[in-house]
Amino acid sequence: MSLLKATHLTKSFRRGGQSFEAVSNASFELVQGEFAAIVGRSGSGKTTLLNLLAGLLSPDRGAVEIDSVQIHSLSDDALTDLRNKKIGIVPQGRSLLGALTVLDNVRLPIHLSKNRNISRPKAMELLEQLEVGFLAGSFPAALSGGELRRVSLARALIGAPLLVIADEPTSDLDSESAENLLALLRRLNEGGMTFLIATHDEQAVKSSGRVLQMASGVLEAVLQAD
Amino acid sequence: MSESPLTIVGLARVNVIGQPWRNLGLAALVAVFTFVLFAGSVIDRELTKGLASLSERLGADLLIVPYGYERSAKAALLRGEPSTYYMSRQVIDRVANVAGVTAATAQFFLSSLSTSCCSERVQIIGYDQKSDFLIKPWLAAKVGVVGPSEIVVGSKLNIDVGGELYFFGAVHKVVAKMEATGMGLDTSVFMPLEQVWQLVESVPQLEGKMTNPADHVSTVALKIDRQLNVKDVANAIMKDAAIEFNLDLVLPDAIVTETSRQLAGWSRLTGFLAVGLWLLALLVLALVFSVSASERKKEFGIYRLIGARRSWLGRLLLTEAFLVALTGAVVGLILGACVVFPFETLIFSSLGLPHLPLSASEIAIRALLTLAAASAIAPLASLRTVLAMTRGDAAESLRSEN
Amino acid sequence: MIQKYLPALICLVAGLAFIAIPHFIFPVCEFYQPAEYTDHSMGYDHSPAAAFNEEHIVAAESDHMVCYYTAKAELGLGLLVILGALSLFISTDRRFRSGVYLMLSGASVLGGLFPTVLIGVCPGPSMPCRSGTLPALILLSSFFLTFSIIISLAVNSKVNKNV
Numbered sequence: 001m002s003l004l005k006a007t008h009l010t011k012s013f014r015r016g017g018q019s020f021e022a023v024s025n026a027s028f029e030l031v032q033g034e035f036a037a038i039v040g041r042s043g044s045g046k047t048t049l050l051n052l053l054a055g056l057l058s059p060d061r062g063a064v065e066i067d068s069v070q071i072h073s074l075s076d077d078a079l080t081d082l083r084n085k086k087i088g089i090v091p092q093g094r095s096l097l098g099a100l101t102v103l104d105n106v107r108l109p110i111h112l113s114k115n116r117n118i119s120r121p122k123a124m125e126l127l128e129q130l131e132v133g134f135l136a137g138s139f140p141a142a143l144s145g146g147e148l149r150r151v152s153l154a155r156a157l158i159g160a161p162l163l164v165i166a167d168e169p170t171s172d173l174d175s176e177s178a179e180n181l182l183a184l185l186r187r188l189n190e191g192g193m194t195f196l197i198a199t200h201d202e203q204a205v206k207s208s209g210r211v212l213q214m215a216s217g218v219l220e221a222v223l224q225a226d
Numbered sequence: 227m228s229e230s231p232l233t234i235v236g237l238a239r240v241n242v243i244g245q246p247w248r249n250l251g252l253a254a255l256v257a258v259f260t261f262v263l264f265a266g267s268v269i270d271r272e273l274t275k276g277l278a279s280l281s282e283r284l285g286a287d288l289l290i291v292p293y294g295y296e297r298s299a300k301a302a303l304l305r306g307e308p309s310t311y312y313m314s315r316q317v318i319d320r321v322a323n324v325a326g327v328t329a330a331t332a333q334f335f336l337s338s339l340s341t342s343c344c345s346e347r348v349q350i351i352g353y354d355q356k357s358d359f360l361i362k363p364w365l366a367a368k369v370g371v372v373g374p375s376e377i378v379v380g381s382k383l384n385i386d387v388g389g390e391l392y393f394f395g396a397v398h399k400v401v402a403k404m405e406a407t408g409m410g411l412d413t414s415v416f417m418p419l420e421q422v423w424q425l426v427e428s429v430p431q432l433e434g435k436m437t438n439p440a441d442h443v444s445t446v447a448l449k450i451d452r453q454l455n456v457k458d459v460a461n462a463i464m465k466d467a468a469i470e471f472n473l474d475l476v477l478p479d480a481i482v483t484e485t486s487r488q489l490a491g492w493s494r495l496t497g498f499l500a501v502g503l504w505l506l507a508l509l510v511l512a513l514v515f516s517v518s519a520s521e522r523k524k525e526f527g528i529y530r531l532i533g534a535r536r537s538w539l540g541r542l543l544l545t546e547a548f549l550v551a552l553t554g555a556v557v558g559l560i561l562g563a564c565v566v567f568p569f570e571t572l573i574f575s576s577l578g579l580p581h582l583p584l585s586a587s588e589i590a591i592r593a594l595l596t597l598a599a600a601s602a603i604a605p606l607a608s609l610r611t612v613l614a615m616t617r618g619d620a621a622e623s624l625r626s627e628n
Numbered sequence: 629m630i631q632k633y634l635p636a637l638i639c640l641v642a643g644l645a646f647i648a649i650p651h652f653i654f655p656v657c658e659f660y661q662p663a664e665y666t667d668h669s670m671g672y673d674h675s676p677a678a679a680f681n682e683e684h685i686v687a688a689e690s691d692h693m694v695c696y697y698t699a700k701a702e703l704g705l706g707l708l709v710i711l712g713a714l715s716l717f718i719s720t721d722r723r724f725r726s727g728v729y730l731m732l733s734g735a736s737v738l739g740g741l742f743p744t745v746l747i748g749v750c751p752g753p754s755m756p757c758r759s760g761t762l763p764a765l766i767l768l769s770s771f772f773l774t775f776s777i778i779i780s781l782a783v784n785s786k787v788n789k790n791v
Contacts, residue, residue, distance in 0.1 A: 048621075056531065056621040077535050084533020091624055095528055099244040104232060109532040111232040119232075155532065382753045413753060568763030575754050 002065075003163060003194055004030035009052050009062035022048040024217040026062070030163075030196060035189045037205050038198045040214035046198035047092060047167055049214065053196070054089050054165050055079045067162055084113050088156030090166035095152050096140040102127070103136040106154045113159065126154040130184065146177035150184075157188075164188075166197040170204055182207045234538070238545035248518070252511055252604070253554035259503040260558025260600040265566045266496030267592050268584060269573065273489050276408035276580035280304075281482040285360040286447035287456050289476040290321055290463070296474045299445065300481055302335065302349060302410050304580055309349070310337050312442040313471060320467045321446055326459040328449045331357040334422045335444040348383070349414040350393075352422030360447055361404070361416055369402040378416040381406040391415065394425050408580040419443075488579060504603065511607035515547065519611045526615055527623030536616040543612045544605050551604030555597050563593075635779045636716035639732055642772045643709030646739050649768065650699035654760030656749070657693050695749040695757035701742045702765065709735050722783055729780035733773055740769030 009026040012019050022045045030036055038046050051057040053064055055071045064071050067086060071079055083089070096105045103123055110119035127133040130150040135143060143151065149169060156164055169185070170178035178201065186207055189195055197204060205211055213220045242249050284303075291299045292313045301307040315332070322330035334352035353361050355371060365378065372378060377398045379385055389400045398417070406412060426439035450459050460475050467473060519526075529539055566573070574581045584592075650656050712728050712735070719725055743749050743765045749757040 051619075051621040054531075056624070057619050077537075080530065080533055080535045083531070089531055091528075091531060095531070095624075097525060097528060099240045100237075108232055112533045112538070159533075384751050384753065564767055568767055569760065571754055571759035572763075575759065 001032050002029050003032045003034075003067060004053065004196070005065040006049075006053060007063045007065075009049070009064065010060050011048055011052055011057060012060055021217045023052060023059075026214075026217075026219040028212060028219060030194065032162075032194055033189070033192055034210060035186070035195045035208050036197075036210040036212060037208035038196070038212045038214055039200060039205055040198075041200060044214045045217040046214055048217075049219075050165050050167050050196070050198050054087055055083055056089075081113070084109055085159055086162045088159065088161035088164040090149070090152045090156050090164065090169055092167040092171065094140070094148060096143075096148060096155075098140050100139075101136065102132070102138050102140065102143070102151050105140065105151060106158055109155060109159050119158070123154070123158060126157055127151070130154050145172045146174075146181065149173065149177075149181060153181075153184075157193075163194045163196065166195065168199055168201075169197055170199065170201045175203070178203055234542050234545050235549075238542055238549055241542075242546050242549050245518070248514065249550050252514060252550050253557065255507045255510055256551050256554025256600050256603055257558035257561065259500070259507045259603070260555045260596055261562045261565075262496070262503055263500045263599060264559055264562035264592060264596040266500055267596065268562070268566050268589065269577075269581075270489075270493050270496055271584055271588065271592070272570075272574070272581040273492065273577070273579050275582040275584070277482070277485055277489055279408040279582055280485060280580045281479075284478040284482070285363065286478055287450040288448040288460055288463070289478065290317060290446040290448065291444070291474050291476060293468075293472040293474045296476055299474075299476050303478075303481065304485070305410050305575070305578055307349075307410065309335055310444075311335070312444055313473065315441050315443050317467065317471050317473065318443065318446050320471070321448060321463050324459065324463050324466055326451045326454045326462065328451050329357065329359060330446055330448050331359060332419065332443040332446050333360070334419055334439075334442065336422055336426065348393075349410065350422065351414050351416050352419040353416055354419050359449065361411075364404045364407055364411065365402050372401060372416075372418055374421060375399060376401045376417070378402040378404065380404050380412040380414045380416075382412040383415070396425075406582055408582040485579060492577070492579075504599070507603050508607050511547075511551075511604055512610065515604075515608040515611045519543075519615050523615075523623045524625075527620050527625075530620035531624060540612045540616045543608060543615065547604035547608040548601060551601045552597075555600035558600065559593055559596060562596075632720075633717065635729075635775075636713050638775060639713035639716060639729075639772075640710060642732075642736070642768065642775075643706045643711075643713055645768050646702045646706035646709060646765075649764045650695070650702050650743075650757075650761050654756060654764050656695035656699045656757045656761055657755075693750055693757075694747060695743075695755075695761065698743045698747045698749055698757070698761075701747055702739065705735055705739050705742070722786055726780055726783040729776050729783060733776035733780060736769050736772040736776060739772070740766050 006029070007027050009023055010021060011023045012021045014020075024045075026049055038049060040046050048057065052059050053066075055064070055074075058072060063073075066082070069082065071082060074082065096102075097108070100108065103120075106123040106127060107119040110122070124133060124136065127136055130153060132147055132150045132154070135147060135151070140148060140151070153164075153166070153169075156166075166185075170181055173181065182204055185195060185197075197208070199205065289299060290313075292311050295309070295311040298307075298309040298311060302309045312334075318330055318332050321327060331354050333354075336350040336352070337348070351361075361378065369378070375396065375398050377391065377400055379391070379400050379402075381404050383391075385391060385400055387400050387403055391398045391400065398415075404411060404416075420440075423439040448459075450456050456477065456479070460477065463473075464475065468475075526539060529542075530536075534542075570583070709732060712732050716725055716728055719728075738746075743757075743762050749755075749762050752758060
């Protein structure tokens with residue numbers, strides 16, 4: 001069953017007075033339980049595509065359907081609620097709130113959707129599962145890159161989303177940490193979680209079931225991993 | 227383990243504490259405004275009440291004093307500054323017979339000597355119990371004839387009815403206390419004219435200082451027919467008796483007008499100061515919030531990413547601003563109260579204007595209004611920033627670096 | 629470091645304030661003040677008024693007013709508070725510091741009792757010691773008492789945590 005469907009997605013930006021297409025006419029589908037990777041060099045449009053798919057950015061043309069809902073035709077509040085409940089996002093770089101502890105960072109999405117009763121035990125369970133439970137009371141500034149990435153993942157998973165979108169999940173990680181994180185993602189995928197990651201890491205590509213190649217904003221090829 | 231409440235207020239509190247020095251500075255600015263507004267409005271209101279008291283109950287339409295003592299008479303009336311000046315008692319009958327004068331009563335002023343360590347000089351006022359219309363309206367409780375060695379005291383003297391005051395070598399029993407007038411009467415002691423004259427004659431320290439004190443008075447207060455113009459009657463008195471007895475006239479209305487002018491000046495000053503500080507605080511806070519918001523773009527992007535609605539984010543920012551302003555407002559209010567109320571006597575004696583204290587409810591109303599005006603600064607200052615931050619795509623905010 | 633030194637600095641300032649208020653900021657009278665009459669005589673024979681212009685000093689000039697003794701007591705108290713504050717700068721022992729803050733809270737109570745109950749100030753409502761010195765000392769005493777109790781509890785709770 002199709003979980004995500006992107007149709008003729010296009011997005012332009014202005015840079016130095018000139019317009020350029022960061023994503024050009026991208027179309028593809030993702031089914032439930034898939035683990036797909038978008039590969040390409042830096043500046044190829046991977047992040048822009050992910051942002052369009054997650055509803056963080058509005059396309060100039062085209063549409064995105066998640067769980068049979070045209071997300072860009074929703075109101076901003078409805079789209080935000082959908083993102084909170086159905087999509088888990090692990091953005092590139094540092095993305096935790098520095099003033100909150102690790103535990104509170106993970107709990108926060110649940111509080112936004114007002115399911116406060118389940119937030120604390122569920123958050124601890126996720127942190128333990130991701131092997132960072134001992135950091136629950138720490139602040140993000142004290143965490144290493146790998147630990148930050150795991151906590152971000154825990155936050156993305158707290159709402160039991162249908163789809164997890166991760167942008168460069170293994171960037172600024174050493175090879176051992178990267179391997180551990182990818183193994184974790186594979187385990188979660190085996191449990192039924194759908195993943196779409198953007199990466200230029202070869203290890204990450206090997207972990208994926210399907211690979212979409214992107215260059216200069218164009219989705220060039222869709223490859224099946226070995 | 228963290229137990230922070232992840233409500234809007236809880237998150238706002240954490241964010242505000244996260245930038246302690248910046249928010250402390252903003253709160254201090256709001257505190258200064260609150261201090262000025264609260265203290266200024268309390269002082270202004272006390273002065274206004276004092277002025278109302280002055281104009282309502284001065285009692286006399288005209289005061290006769292010895293020539294050159296007009297200023298002393300005003301000082302005695304407004305501030306209770308002890309004065310001693312005298313004229314012939316014959317003035318009473320002379321001015322009472324001038325056309326238009328409906329009542330006349332005399333007073334004799336004496337100043338106590340500091341006969342014991344730490345006692346302050348007080349104005350002693352001898353008054354005519356039969357003809358008086360200045361003192362009796364102010365008595366807190368009805369009192370009959372004031373007998374020998376009995377006195378009435380002003381509201382500010384630290385002694386109660388039944389207590390005793392010692393001066394001029396004798397003990398004087400307090401039989402009544404005046405209501406607060408806001409004027410010099412509050413720090414004065416009153417006794418029948420005959421008693422004062424006897425004191426002057428009998429007290430050893432004053433022996434031989436005044437021949438026939440009973441032939442002298444300090445001031446004559448007059449009531450004038452309502453149908454007539456007070457100035458016309460005053461002119462008539464000047465023509466008839468001023469030169470012969472070397473008199474000066476004081477128009478209480480003129481005192482009220484002058485005091486009212488001074489009060490208006492003070493009110494204008496505090497008003498401008500308060501408005502100026504409010505605008506300054508608004509401007510500075512708006513600038514700081516704008517800068518702060520630019521720095522926090524990525525943070526706002528993260529909130530949007532994990533599912534925070536624009537309206538929720540707006541409420542979070544407004545709550546942060548409100549917490550900062552409320553903290554400053556409370557501090558300013560406390561500081562204002564700590565200055566105005568304990569130092570009330572010092573403040574008003576340096577202003578030299580009549581005043582009456584406020585009731586608890588009047589103070590509470592002023593405090594609440596001040597709190598509201600001060601608390602409103604930050605949300606107003608942050609409104610533009612809130613509107614700007616909650617627009618745009620979340621992805622653009624996420625691209626920013628803190 | 630700021631957590632340790634800032635409260636001690638506040639205590640130092642409070643000690644200086646206990647001394648400065650009755651001596652410099654709202655100074656009390658040093659000696660008994662004789663009555664003064666200003667003569668506004670102009671023309672008319674104001675011989676009775678002029679007669680009252682003599683001073684009638686009953687008490688000796690060396691007599692002090694009660695507020696003078698309050699000021700001296702506050703001087704002693706201020707020095708004690710300063711000593712306590714200096715010990716806070718030097719000592720790192722939390723139990724000792726907690727005890728010093730407790731002692732300072734007691735000192736602040738004394739600072740308010742001297743001008744009110746224990747010694748007092750002049751009774752006249754507009755005399756400088758009553759209108760200025762007294763309220764200033766009471767305010768200082770109240771603030772310092774609140775501050776020292778809070779700090780004492782905070783330091784004490786840290787002591788209990790470490791035990």
